[in-house]
Amino acid sequence: MENLSLILAIVVVTALAFDFTNGFHDTANAxxxxxxxGALKPKVAVAMSxxxxxxxxxxxxxxxxxxxKGLVDESGIRPEVIFAALVGAILWNLLTWLVGLxxxxxxxxxxGLIGATVASAGFGAVHGDVLVTxxxxxxxAAPLVAGLAAMFATRLTYTLGKKADGxxxxxxxxxxxxxxxxxxxxxxxTNDAQKTMGIITLALIAGGSLAPDSDPPLWVILSAGxxxxxxxxxxxxxxxxxxxxxxxxxxxxxxxxxxxxxxxxILASSHLGFSLSTTHSVxxxxxxxxxxxxxxxxxxSTATRMxxxxxxxxxxAALVGAxxxxxxxxxxxxTALVAVFLVASSAxxxxxxxxEVVDHTNVVDDHIDExxxxxxxxxxxxxxxxxxxxxxxxxxxxxxxxxxxxDPAAPKAAV
Numbered sequence: 001m002e003n004l005s006l007i008l009a010i011v012v013v014t015a016l017a018f019d020f021t022n023g024f025h026d027t028a029n030a031x032x033x034x035x036x037x038g039a040l041k042p043k044v045a046v047a048m049s050x051x052x053x054x055x056x057x058x059x060x061x062x063x064x065x066x067x068x069k070g071l072v073d074e075s076g077i078r079p080e081v082i083f084a085a086l087v088g089a090i091l092w093n094l095l096t097w098l099v100g101l102x103x104x105x106x107x108x109x110x111x112g113l114i115g116a117t118v119a120s121a122g123f124g125a126v127h128g129d130v131l132v133t134x135x136x137x138x139x140x141a142a143p144l145v146a147g148l149a150a151m152f153a154t155r156l157t158y159t160l161g162k163k164a165d166g167x168x169x170x171x172x173x174x175x176x177x178x179x180x181x182x183x184x185x186x187x188x189x190t191n192d193a194q195k196t197m198g199i200i201t202l203a204l205i206a207g208g209s210l211a212p213d214s215d216p217p218l219w220v221i222l223s224a225g226x227x228x229x230x231x232x233x234x235x236x237x238x239x240x241x242x243x244x245x246x247x248x249x250x251x252x253x254x255x256x257x258x259x260x261x262x263x264x265x266i267l268a269s270s271h272l273g274f275s276l277s278t279t280h281s282v283x284x285x286x287x288x289x290x291x292x293x294x295x296x297x298x299x300x301s302t303a304t305r306m307x308x309x310x311x312x313x314x315x316x317a318a319l320v321g322a323x324x325x326x327x328x329x330x331x332x333x334x335t336a337l338v339a340v341f342l343v344a345s346s347a348x349x350x351x352x353x354x355x356e357v358v359d360h361t362n363v364v365d366d367h368i369d370e371x372x373x374x375x376x377x378x379x380x381x382x383x384x385x386x387x388x389x390x391x392x393x394x395x396x397x398x399x400x401x402x403x404x405x406x407d408p409a410a411p412k413a414a415v
């Protein structure tokens with residue numbers, strides 16, 4: 001392990017604390033639909049997700065390199081800048097967790113980094129081309145692509161399964177959900193754990209403990225993987241409840257379609273080095289799956305709150321990061337003051353959260369009032385064409401037996 005100064009040690013510990021909050025903040029991405037449909041028990045689901053997040057952390061370093069080498073100019077960065085960036089990211093994660101909103105931990109981290117970097121070295125230290133091509137454009141494209149894929153997959157799934165035995169079909173899709181949830185967890189580890197690796201690597205380079213353009217050391221990969229896995233296991237139950245029940249009510253078919261679509265988008269982005277928000281991808285796929293079932297309703301009041309949080313994430317984290325960097329500029333006492341503020345604010349948020357406890361015992365309780373179909377839901381249902389007869393006949397002959405009775409309690413096919 002590299003020789004660490006006191007400030008570097010503080011940055012590493014704070015980065016792992018962010019990684020921990022990232023874990024429990026984003027558990028809902030992989031397991032909310034699996035828990036809400038009953039495919040897995042809550043504690044089993046988060047344990048499975050934690051293990052696969054750890055495994056995923058070792059699969060690639062492309063996203064870590066985007067953050068440590070591409071987003072900001074390494075020469076203009078001091079360890080205090082990284083510390084200030086992490087303060088902004090952690091506080092935004094905790095605030096959105098408190099209100100149960102699935103915002104992007106990735107954008108919180110990058111917002112904090114951009115704000116602190118600008119406060120320290122000016123706008124010229126931020127590489128605008130990387131910010132646009134590998135952060136902002138994927139942020140817009142990911143939920144749209146994942147949502148459309150999930151919507152069409154859901155419609156196709158219900159069409160193919162309309163002649164299948166309802167109970168057997170639901171059981172099969174629950175099994176598929178477990179597999180697809182595991183894939184999302186693996187994808188989350190390859191994308192989100194790497195962001196902390198990139199931040200720690202950037203801090204080590206800024207502090208002179210690593211040469212410029214270095215890849216993350218093994219101890220950085222291992223510690224980041226363990227931190228996000230531990231946070232995942234504890235479970236961000238508030239956000240799981242919002243994602244699993246607050247946006248729409250999902251059947252196993254929809255959950256399978258949503259998770260498979262999201263995992264595909266996340267893994268492709270990780271391979272290309274895009275610092276993608278898994279929250280945006282999964283939220284988009286969940287809404288798409290909700291729109292894909294005939295009679296399905298997306299609760300647009302909840303979705304609107306979520307969209308507002310998405311829009312505020314980068315600037316809010318950037319503002320806090322910039323202010324924290326300004327205070328650290330006063331020297332060691334300024335850094336200590338920011339650290340005390342972070343700990344005190346985190347403790348206050350946790351204490352407020354105890355007023356209404358959400359955990360594995362009540363995460364699937366029905367608490368959302370029904371919302372009638374709105375203009376968007378109705379319009380999409382009208383203009384979305386069903387799969388062609390030829391496609392349905394060909395796939396149905398391949399996948400399903402020619403006979404079977406439909407369960408009258410199962411949802412009707414989306415046609």
